[in-house]
Amino acid sequence: xxxxxxxxxxxxxxxxxxxxxxxxxxxxxxxxxxxxxxxxxxxxxxxxxxxxxxxxxxxxxxxxxxxxxxxxxxxxxxxxxxxxxxxxxxxxxxxxxxxxxxxxxxxxxxxxxxxxxxxxxxxxxxxxxxxxxxxxxxxxxxxxxxxxxxxxxxxxxxxxxxxxxxxxxxxxxxxxxxxxxxxxxxxxxxxxxxxxxxxxxxxxxxxxxxxxxxxxxxxxxxxx
Amino acid sequence: xxxxxxxxxxxxxxxxxxxxxxxxxxxxxxxxxxxxxxxxxxxxxxxxxxxxxxxxxxxxxxxxxxxxxxxxxxxxxxxxxxxxxxxxxxxxxxxxxxxxxxxxxxxxxxxxxxxxxxxxxxxxxxxxxxxxxxxxxxxxxxxxxxxxxxxxxxxxxxxxxxxxxxxxxxxxxxxxxxxxxxxxxxxxxxxxxxxxxxxxxxxxxxxxxxxxxxxxxxxxxxxx
DNA sequence: GTAATAGTGTCTTTTAGACAATATTGG
DNA sequence: CCAATATTGTCTAAAAGACACTATTAC
Numbered sequence: 001x002x003x004x005x006x007x008x009x010x011x012x013x014x015x016x017x018x019x020x021x022x023x024x025x026x027x028x029x030x031x032x033x034x035x036x037x038x039x040x041x042x043x044x045x046x047x048x049x050x051x052x053x054x055x056x057x058x059x060x061x062x063x064x065x066x067x068x069x070x071x072x073x074x075x076x077x078x079x080x081x082x083x084x085x086x087x088x089x090x091x092x093x094x095x096x097x098x099x100x101x102x103x104x105x106x107x108x109x110x111x112x113x114x115x116x117x118x119x120x121x122x123x124x125x126x127x128x129x130x131x132x133x134x135x136x137x138x139x140x141x142x143x144x145x146x147x148x149x150x151x152x153x154x155x156x157x158x159x160x161x162x163x164x165x166x167x168x169x170x171x172x173x174x175x176x177x178x179x180x181x182x183x184x185x186x187x188x189x190x191x192x193x194x195x196x197x198x199x200x201x202x203x204x205x206x207x208x209x210x211x212x213x214x215x216x217x218x219x220x221x222x223x224x
Numbered sequence: 225x226x227x228x229x230x231x232x233x234x235x236x237x238x239x240x241x242x243x244x245x246x247x248x249x250x251x252x253x254x255x256x257x258x259x260x261x262x263x264x265x266x267x268x269x270x271x272x273x274x275x276x277x278x279x280x281x282x283x284x285x286x287x288x289x290x291x292x293x294x295x296x297x298x299x300x301x302x303x304x305x306x307x308x309x310x311x312x313x314x315x316x317x318x319x320x321x322x323x324x325x326x327x328x329x330x331x332x333x334x335x336x337x338x339x340x341x342x343x344x345x346x347x348x349x350x351x352x353x354x355x356x357x358x359x360x361x362x363x364x365x366x367x368x369x370x371x372x373x374x375x376x377x378x379x380x381x382x383x384x385x386x387x388x389x390x391x392x393x394x395x396x397x398x399x400x401x402x403x404x405x406x407x408x409x410x411x412x413x414x415x416x417x418x419x420x421x422x423x424x425x426x427x428x429x430x431x432x433x434x435x436x437x438x439x440x441x442x443x444x445x446x447x448x
Numbered sequence: 449g450t451a452a453t454a455g456t457g458t459c460t461t462t463t464a465g466a467c468a469a470t471a472t473t474g475g
Numbered sequence: 476c477c478a479a480t481a482t483t484g485t486c487t488a489a490a491a492g493a494c495a496c497t498a499t500t501a502c
Contacts, residue, residue, distance in 0.1 A: 039297065
């Protein structure tokens with residue numbers, strides 16, 4: 001079980017990595033890896049509960065966006081022999097994730113550059129992470145996923161910024177608003193965000209709303 | 225490892241099921257189930273190779289469309305205790321799948337009605353099958369998947385029919401053709417299908433083409 | 449000729465893209 | 476007033492929906 005936990009910090013999409021123990025009897029000592037571990041058949045009623053537990057251990061976030069990413073199994077991925085892992089990916093807001101979580105002295109946020117991170121990863125985690133990034137970027141083209149990278153209340157501009165950061169390009173303000181409003185998954189709260197200029201309406205996710213699919217991708221041209 | 229193998233037979237989307245051995249020391253004796261079994265760590269280099277082997281065992285089809293569906297793991301799914309499975313789903317043409325495949329005396333095609341099949345399934349295979357059907361129907365809205373349900377050469381009308389059968393509704397001929405041609409994943413072969421009326425151009429999948437994503441779903445209204 | 453299916457064209461609707469215009473705050 | 480950001484409007488383009496029309500075969 002491995003979990004790719006994403007957030008946006010300092011305007012950058014980032015993933016949480018943990019450092020493997022530096023003991024020679026463990027594979028890949030000292031290398032960075034996705035947080036994970038074995039299923040605890042006494043504590044985890046199913047795979048998703050296991051993924052949630054891993055996430056809580058590292059970040060103290062309890063209700064993120066969590067999606068199964070896939071499974072990896074082969075005779076090569078672990079030097080000890082044939083092995084499999086279940087991978088999940090999670091999106092969490094920056095606010096809820098202090099640099100040091102519960103038992104996370106060995107954990108760190110790494111910004112995503114291109115298709116991965118700059119550090120070398122253990123096992124096949126480079127491939128898993130790349131798949132997670134692909135999946136995230138692909139779904140952002142036609143779903144409301146980036147809303148899960150924001151705290152409970154946010155402005156329309158902040159939401160647009162999340163889309164732009166994950167997509168790696170700017171989107172057009174007017175089209176963005178039309179698309180978001182007509183998808184009907186957020187609602188205004190009776191508060192404004194005040195700043196040095198015109199205040200902005202605050203919104204929150206509708207309680208009933210899951211992930212919303214837009215009827216088109218962002219760019220009919222140039223992408224996919 | 226379980227595989228949901230779909231084809232279209234007699235104008236119906238159908239899934240291949242196998243009957244479990246009728247011995248009381250096995251769970252769910254005599255019930256129907258998705259074809260599957262354990263990974264053979266000597267023969268299967270990775271999970272996909274294992275899924276391909278299961279498929280070949282039952283259908284003699286070697287190069288289908290094969291996609292990882294997900295993993296199921298919990299303490300309840302097998303009466304013998306905590307267990308996990310990796311599920312794949314496959315699409316194959318009807319032609320290549322005789323009722324009795326290699327070791328498939330116990331195998332049968334079951335038409336899909338609604339979200340599943342009429343027979344009771346072992347383990348959590350009802351849930352896995354439902355997920356597979358959902359995934360298939362959802363992807364058919366915006367990808368070229370149904371082409372893998374056809375033999376090598378096919379007419380445009382036959383392709384349209386595959387979309388309609390999986391979607392469970394009719395699609396408009398003109399819009400369908402425009403969409404397919406502009407996605408540029410099939411090419412004409414210099415042959416026609418002759419019938420009782422005007423012959424139809426035959427097409428085949430472009431050799432370089434994988435699954436194609438259309439820029440929009442079929443129905444901006446009413447769906448998703 | 450007719451029946452049947454293959455294939456094309458025309459018009460409307462929806463929504464993204466581009467870009468401009470207006471609105472509301474702090475100073 | 477001006478600067479800065481929020482919010483809305485207008486026009487164009489791409490592609491689907493609806494539906495009619497033409498084309499080519501067997502008979």
